[in-house]
Amino acid sequence: MIIGNKEIWPPLLLAPMAGLTHSALRTSILGFGGIGLLSTEMLSATRLPAENVLQSPYLLRTPQESPLSYQLLLTGECNIPTVFKALHRFEADVIDINLGCPAPLVRKAGGGSSLMNEPERVRKIVNCARRNTALPLTAKIRLGETLDEHKLRDFCLMLAGEGIDMLTVHARLRTEPFTRRPRWVWIAKVKEWIDIPVIANGSIDSIASARACIAECGADGLMIGRAAAVAPWIFAILARDLYKMEIPMPDICLPHIYSNFIKALIERFQPERRLGRLKEFTHYFARNYFFGHHLASRVQSSISLEEAWLRSTEFFGANDTHGIAGLVSPFALTV
Numbered sequence: 001m002i003i004g005n006k007e008i009w010p011p012l013l014l015a016p017m018a019g020l021t022h023s024a025l026r027t028s029i030l031g032f033g034g035i036g037l038l039s040t041e042m043l044s045a046t047r048l049p050a051e052n053v054l055q056s057p058y059l060l061r062t063p064q065e066s067p068l069s070y071q072l073l074l075t076g077e078c079n080i081p082t083v084f085k086a087l088h089r090f091e092a093d094v095i096d097i098n099l100g101c102p103a104p105l106v107r108k109a110g111g112g113s114s115l116m117n118e119p120e121r122v123r124k125i126v127n128c129a130r131r132n133t134a135l136p137l138t139a140k141i142r143l144g145e146t147l148d149e150h151k152l153r154d155f156c157l158m159l160a161g162e163g164i165d166m167l168t169v170h171a172r173l174r175t176e177p178f179t180r181r182p183r184w185v186w187i188a189k190v191k192e193w194i195d196i197p198v199i200a201n202g203s204i205d206s207i208a209s210a211r212a213c214i215a216e217c218g219a220d221g222l223m224i225g226r227a228a229a230v231a232p233w234i235f236a237i238l239a240r241d242l243y244k245m246e247i248p249m250p251d252i253c254l255p256h257i258y259s260n261f262i263k264a265l266i267e268r269f270q271p272e273r274r275l276g277r278l279k280e281f282t283h284y285f286a287r288n289y290f291f292g293h294h295l296a297s298r299v300q301s302s303i304s305l306e307e308a309w310l311r312s313t314e315f316f317g318a319n320d321t322h323g324i325a326g327l328v329s330p331f332a333l334t335v
Contacts, residue, residue, distance in 0.1 A: 001036070001197050003094065004094075004165040005134070005136065006067065009243075010034065010036045010235075010242070011222065012036045012224065012238055013035075013037040013168070013222070014029065014225075014228055015225030015228070016041055016071040016096070016098070016140075017226070018042060019277060019280040020041070020281065020284075021038075021040060022040075023060045024277065025229060026038045027065065028232040028257065028260065028261055029232045029233075031232070031260070032236040033245075034235035035235040037067055037094065038065055038067065039068070039096070040058060040068065041058055041071070042071050043059075043070060045072050045079045045080070046079060048083055048087075049079075053089075055270065057269055057273045059090060060269065066093060068093050069093065069094035069095070070090070071098055072096065072097055073106065074097055074125055077125055077128040087135075094135060095135050095136070096137075096140060097139045097140070097164075098112055099116055099141045100112060100116075102142065102174045113141075113142050116142070116144055116155060122158070123158055123162055126164060127162050127163070129163075136165045138164060138165055138166040138168065139166075139168070140169075140170065140201070140223075141155070141159075142173060142174050144173060144174065145174050147173070152186075153189075156190050156193050157193060157194060166196055166198075167199070168201050169186070169187045169190055169198060169201060170182075171186055171187050171201070172202055182202030182213075184202070184212075184216040187200045187218075188216065188217040188218055191218055191220075197220040198219055199219060199220060199223050200213050200214070200217055200219035200221070200223065201224075204222050204223075205224070207237060207238065229283075229284035230287050236250045253323050254316075254320060255313075255323040255327050256327060257285075258312060258316075261281060262274075265305070266305070266330060274305050282300070282308075283300070289319055290319075295319075298311040298314075298315060299312060
């Protein structure tokens with residue numbers, strides 16, 4: 001799959017997720033392989049230029065985290081030249097514009113999915129963005145407030161016409177929760193309207209759902225969000241099945257994956273940034289266990305990273321005795 005001047009293979013992409021798509025999760029995914037494009041969390045355009053790339057939890061990046069898409073929360077054109085200079089300095093591989101986030105605070109600020117109601121404002125943003133970078137420029141949208149085919153078609157055509165190189169469609173309306181089945185058939189409509197790559201997003205969490213999505217909408221690729229935190233190996237499994245990539249079958253040992261995640265937090269993040277990110281990750285990762293809610297609640301109520309590790313090892317000892325064989329504390333692995 002070609003987006004702008006960059007080849008992405010396989011066409012399996014990590015979705016930007018607040019509190020989750022940071023360096024520790026990205027390297028967990030890379031350890032299994034199969035990922036085509038990684039992503040940052042959503043980045044505030046107003047704060048980004050002043051961020052310290054060596055300390056910011058949003059910008060920390062190891063050399064192997066490539067290609068990496070930086071997703072921007074933009075509300076207008078005014079910050080774009082300065083922001084894009086910063087992204088070039090950070091050696092971004094792809095720049096993504098968030099046009100789909102339904103979070104009330106984001107919408108109140110004039111960003112995310114609220115922008116889909118202001119196509120002329122978005123046109124100016126995309127036009128300015130395109131003039132300020134030669135990097136691949138992408139966008140992520142939802143279907144809108146209501147199922148309005150003409151409005152969505154005009155919006156997608158405008159994005160492609162102003163220079164967007166790839167469009168990701170989360171196949172739900174702005175108000176629809178994750179429990180609502182995604183409307184993948186609407187992604188097929190988007191593919192008919194525009195001639196740039198179209199990526200499907202929404203409830204892709206297994207080989208079965210990935211196959212069903214592609215069969216229904218014919219997307220050029222898949223973007224995976226929450227399932228990547230539950231199973232960082234999902235990209236490897238899909239790459240082997242869908243795209244016949246010759247990568248090793250994932251060796252899944254849950255306690256060791258969890259230990260390595262904590263080790264990455266200790267090595268890369270400031271102490272005050274570690275526990276919150278572990279709690280966010282554990283909320284999803286615990287779903288691998290039948291009684292995983294006990295693991296999630298124990299970590300959630302911990303007041304230190306050390307306490308969270310102790311409580312998690314107690315859980316593993318009771319629920320995953322095979323997985324704890326040879327388990328080494330992440331604190332012992334760091335200096």
